[in-house]
Amino acid sequence: MDQRRSFLGDTSTNATDASFSFNGGxxxxxxxxxxxxxxxxxxxxxxxxxxxNIQKSLQILDDSVSSPSxxxxxxxxxxxxxxPKSLTPSSKYDTSVQFTPSRTQQFSQNESQIxxxxxxxxxxGQSMLTxxxxxxxxxxxxxxxxxxxxxxxxxxxxxxxxxxxxxxxxDRPSETQVFDLxxxxxxxxxxxxxxxxxxxxxxxSRSEPKYQKTFNMLHMLEMEKHTWQLINVxxxxxxxxxxxxxxxxxDDISPLxxxxxxxxQAVTKLFDKDSTxxxxxxxxxxxxxxxxxxxxxxxxxxxxxxxxxVAWENTLHKLKKSGGVTYGNERPLVTEMDPDAPFRQKKxxxxxxxxxxxxxxxxxxxxxxxxxxxxxxxxxxxxxQAWRAATLEGWRLYHDxxxxxxxxxIDPVVGNPYRVVWKSMCWAMASDTKYDVYEKSLYxxxxxxxxxxxxxxxxxxxxxxxxxxxxxxxxxxxxxRTMCAVDKSLDISQEYWDQPSDPESIFNRIxxxxxxxxxxxxxxxxxxxxxxLGDVEKLLDVMxxxxxxxxxxxxxxxxxxxxxxxxxxxxxxxxxxxxxxxVVLEAYVKYLIEEDHKELVSFYVxxxxxxxxxxxxxxxxxxxxxxxxxxMCLQLAEEVCLDIPQITKTVVENIRNKSGGGLAxxxxxxxxxxxxEEDKTKIAAIDWLVFDTAxxxxxxxxxxxxxxxxxxVQKLTAAREVFNKLPVDSIDIIYRNWHLQTGTDELSAxxxxxxxxxLCTKAYLDAMDGFNEWFNKFHHTKPAEPSAPHAxxxxxxxxxxxxLKQYDQExxxxxxxxxxxxxxxxxxxxxxxxxxxxxxxxxxxxxDSDSGRKQQLESLRQLTIPRLCFLLHDILHKTEQYxxxxxxxxxxxxxxxxxxxxxxxxELQHLLHLLRExxxxxxxxxxxxxxxxxx
Numbered sequence: 006m007d008q009r010r011s012f013l014g015d016t017s018t019n020a021t022d023a024s025f026s027f028n029g030g031x032x033x034x035x036x037x038x039x040x041x042x043x044x045x046x047x048x049x050x051x052x053x054x055x056x057x058n059i060q061k062s063l064q065i066l067d068d069s070v071s072s073p074s075x076x077x078x079x080x081x082x083x084x085x086x087x088x089p090k091s092l093t094p095s096s097k098y099d100t101s102v103q104f105t106p107s108r109t110q111q112f113s114q115n116e117s118q119i120x121x122x123x124x125x126x127x128x129x130g131q132s133m134l135t136x137x138x139x140x141x142x143x144x145x146x147x148x149x150x151x152x153x154x155x156x157x158x159x160x161x162x163x164x165x166x167x168x169x170x171x172x173x174x175x176d177r178p179s180e181t182q183v184f185d186l187x188x189x190x191x192x193x194x195x196x197x198x199x200x201x202x203x204x205x206x207x208x209x210s211r212s213e214p215k216y217q218k219t220f221n222m223l224h225m226l227e228m229e230k231h232t233w234q235l236i237n238v239x240x241x242x243x244x245x246x247x248x249x250x251x252x253x254x255x256d257d258i259s260p261l262x263x264x265x266x267x268x269x270q271a272v273t274k275l276f277d278k279d280s281t282x283x284x285x286x287x288x289x290x291x292x293x294x295x296x297x298x299x300x301x302x303x304x305x306x307x308x309x310x311x312x313x314x315v316a317w318e319n320t321l322h323k324l325k326k327s328g329g330v331t332y333g334n335e336r337p338l339v340t341e342m343d344p345d346a347p348f349r350q351k352k353x354x355x356x357x358x359x360x361x362x363x364x365x366x367x368x369x370x371x372x373x374x375x376x377x378x379x380x381x382x383x384x385x386x387x388x389x390q391a392w393r394a395a396t397l398e399g400w401r402l403y404h405d406x407x408x409x410x411x412x413x414x415i416d417p418v419v420g421n422p423y424r425v426v427w428k429s430m431c432w433a434m435a436s437d438t439k440y441d442v443y444e445k446s447l448y449x450x451x452x453x454x455x456x457x458x459x460x461x462x463x464x465x466x467x468x469x470x471x472x473x474x475x476x477x478x479x480x481x482x483x484x485x486r487t488m489c490a491v492d493k494s495l496d497i498s499q500e501y502w503d504q505p506s507d508p509e510s511i512f513n514r515i516x517x518x519x520x521x522x523x524x525x526x527x528x529x530x531x532x533x534x535x536x537x538l539g540d541v542e543k544l545l546d547v548m549x550x551x552x553x554x555x556x557x558x559x560x561x562x563x564x565x566x567x568x569x570x571x572x573x574x575x576x577x578x579x580x581x582x583x584x585x586x587x588v589v590l591e592a593y594v595k596y597l598i599e600e601d602h603k604e605l606v607s608f609y610v611x612x613x614x615x616x617x618x619x620x621x622x623x624x625x626x627x628x629x630x631x632x633x634x635x636x637m638c639l640q641l642a643e644e645v646c647l648d649i650p651q652i653t654k655t656v657v658e659n660i661r662n663k664s665g666g667g668l669a670x671x672x673x674x675x676x677x678x679x680x681x682e683e684d685k686t687k688i689a690a691i692d693w694l695v696f697d698t699a700x701x702x703x704x705x706x707x708x709x710x711x712x713x714x715x716x717x718v719q720k721l722t723a724a725r726e727v728f729n730k731l732p733v734d735s736i737d738i739i740y741r742n743w744h745l746q747t748g749t750d751e752l753s754a755x756x757x758x759x760x761x762x763x764l765c766t767k768a769y770l771d772a773m774d775g776f777n778e779w780f781n782k783f784h785h786t787k788p789a790e791p792s793a794p795h796a797x798x799x800x801x802x803x804x805x806x807x808x809l810k811q812y813d814q815e816x817x818x819x820x821x822x823x824x825x826x827x828x829x830x831x832x833x834x835x836x837x838x839x840x841x842x843x844x845x846x847x848x849x850x851x852x853d854s855d856s857g858r859k860q861q862l863e864s865l866r867q868l869t870i871p872r873l874c875f876l877l878h879d880i881l882h883k884t885e886q887y888x889x890x891x892x893x894x895x896x897x898x899x900x901x902x903x904x905x906x907x908x909x910x911x912e913l914q915h916l917l918h919l920l921r922e923x924x925x926x927x928x929x930x931x932x933x934x935x936x937x938x939x940x
Contacts, residue, residue, distance in 0.1 A: 187237040194230035228529035269404035271488040292470040293376030316389035319355035366443040399427030453478030465524040472511040549585040552592045568593035611645035623655035653693035657707040660690040691730040701738045754852040775830035788815040871912045890923035
């Protein structure tokens with residue numbers, strides 16, 4: 006029997022549409038179609054009509070397939086559609102998978118929940134596309150016009166995905182909803198892919214570099230969508246398996262194994278007990294589902310390649326026309342139309358038939374690659390090759406349910422009892438070099454012949470699919486030969502058993518293949534690899550290495566994807582490396598901060614350890630300046646239970662420390678310095694602490710620290726702005742909060758010292774404001790004495806006397822006002838110099854918790870008190886209150902206030918010099934050198 010006829014085997018036990026007699030059925034079928042196709046008007050010039058038909062078919066093909074990726078009539082795989090269509094996924098017992106029983110009602114009830122999840126997710130995408138309609142098309146068209154003008158249309162179009170992913174997590178907060186959450190992720194990606202595909206269509210005719218980024222973004226989102234599908238099905242199966250193992254351990258149930266099993270039963274039990282083979286089949290299902298888009302968009306128009314449902318119509322026509330006789334230099338064509346004729350007679354088909362045959366075989370492989378073997382059979386039958394449809398049927402596993410026990414009726418037998426014969430013929434054909442490469446790959450996929458499949462595998466996914474098909478095939482065949490009675494005389498080639506069947510070696514082999522070596526390093530393929538292998542630690546390690554080494558160059562959406570993968574792994578794995586998880590999450594938080602996604606930061610920060618939460622959210626808040634936005638960010642932080650008091654405290658400390666401002670005194674007596682933008686940032690930072698009254702004590706402490714710095718460098722305006730940030734009732738609120746917490750009115754040492762420092766600062770700022778008012782009044786408001794006119798007339802002299810009188814009056818008012826201002830300023834300065842209970846900026850209670858603050862206070866006393874003494878002397882000396890000037894020496898030398906201790910040697914010398922001038926002035930007033938009246 007010829008090889009192709011042996012290929013068919015005995016299909017009489019299969020309830021298929023392809024059951025017919027192979028001895029004469031095919032020829033009879035062709036003969037009847039020939040009569041039908043050539044009767045009536047079809048007797049006219051067939052060659053002219055064929056030429057017109059070809060042109061018409063080409064035109065229809067061009068109209069129906071607008072993508073520039075379709076390369077002429079000779080085909081070639083088109084780019085995958087970015088609008089996914091529905092695909093009924095294969096469960097672990099689906100008929101689209103080798104070594105699975107046919108889908109009867111009994112087994113369809115046992116489909117796994119994983120298959121149902123994949124189906125529901127994909128059906129959602131189909132309904133989404135169906136319901137879009139003209140309204141969505143019109144909307145996206147209007148939107149695209151604006152998006153295409155952006156510098157990077159892809160990034161602009163996908164910006165909303167960050168918010169969508171967060172909303173998905175909020176909608177599915179429970180750990181029991183993690184797989185529903187993965188489906189939501191997939192849905193978001195799918196919606197965005199559809200949207201981006203429409204955007205790409207509008208940008209397809211443009212050659213600007215920025216549109217290449219859009220194409221890349223589209224590809225990346227497709228890869229992400231597929232990866233979410235893979236994670237969903239594999240982790241769901243693994244978790245389901247863990248629960249089953251736990252239940253079996255509790256129930257102590259040992260499954261009984263029947264000594265006599267059919268092929269179908271053996272493989273079914275193999276899938277139940279072997280998680281590796283089951284996961285491998287899920288990987289195949291996933292890869293076939295991903296390939297379904299390609300199949301839909303390339304193969305829907307294969308009907309244009311043939312005019313009638315008859316095989317080799319052009320060869321048939323020429324045979325009818327010539328009567329089987331070859332004329333002149335014409336190539337010898339086959340003289341018979343059975344499927345084996347070209348090889349038996351060693352003659353050719355017509356060129357057009359040969360071309361259509363190659364295209365058909367390519368499409369059949371595409372169907373098989375997409376897990377649609379039934380569709381491949383339908384295409385074969387619709388193109389007059391029902392015999393080929395039958396060859397695709399022989400893989401079904403044999404099972405006779407009547408051996409399981411009497412049930413009162415005879416049940417139909419399923420599967421192929423001669424499957425081993427069929428498979429041997431498939432292997433032989435796939436290994437024969439005389440067949441078309443796609444025909445060899447088609448039957449190689451059915452027989453587990455890796456060498457036959459690899460020549461048509463162009464991508465990483467194709468290679469993984471081919472290797473895993475072989476892995477499942479070998480494992481299942483081994484189980485069948487172990488558990489079932491198989492005729493060993495019909496064994497397959499030894500090459501079959503020597504093929505790689507270990508998952509890790511498979512990926513090593515693929516990565517070593519130079520055709521896909523570069524693609525194997527794609528971020529998403531690397532993640533898919535470790536997900537398939539189930540090595541969570543290695544997956545986390547790889548992602549953490551990417552972050553550490555390439556954080557600034559990683560795609561933004563890849564970081565988002567990895568962050569959500571980490572969160573998923575945390576929710577499903579008992580033990581994961583938290584440090585590596587945090588590296589990924591911190592990278593995503595950093596990106597959200599840099600890209601100003603204010604409403605998202607708090608949620609992802611809450612997934613970090615407490616110390617990291619404080620660090621990153623404080624870093625985020627540092628860049629917020631608007632008051633309303635500050636309140637919003639604090640509210641969001643409160644919703645996710647962040648440590649707001651510690652965060653806001655850190656914000657202020659970070660901003661305060663960034664300036665590096667010390668407490669070194671400025672030179673001279675300049676009383677104010679321009680407020681910089683950095684100063685304004687430090688001032689505004691106090692807002693973070695005053696929103697919540699419970700933080701009022703901390704707000705006062707941080708405000709004191711900022712004011713200390715400003716006072717030291719004489720930025721009094723900035724210090725006053727900080728002081729005004731604290732509400733006037735802050736002291737009362739601090740006492741009230743402490744009473745509510747402890748039930749007592751005695752504050753802690755640090756709170757009491759903070760209040761005292763706050764009052765000291767207020768006294769100093771009031772004193773300096775008073776001095777500024779006095780300085781302005783003394784130097785800028787004194788009335789100018791009118792000058793006497795020379796050689797003036799009587800009238801001018803009268804006018805001068807009038808002005809002089811007015812001047813005397815104004816001068817008297819100015820002197821009274823200056824005296825009052827001098828008294829007030831002197832009092833305010835003395836409030837600082839003679840501050841009650843120990844002195845200015847001296848704590849009443851010891852507090853060793855902040856030694857740096859104590860040192861700063863002492864430095865501030867050394868900077869400020871001598872300066873105030875000099876200012877006070879200047880005021881009194883210029884207002885001729887020399888006696889009061891000399892009294893400064895008494896206060897400085899007083900042991901009650903010990904002000905002399907904060908003076909340096911040069912400052913004391915300068916003060917004594919000033920006092921000497923005042924003593925000389927007192928002597929000129931006929932008083933003793935100390936300012937007392939001489940009796």
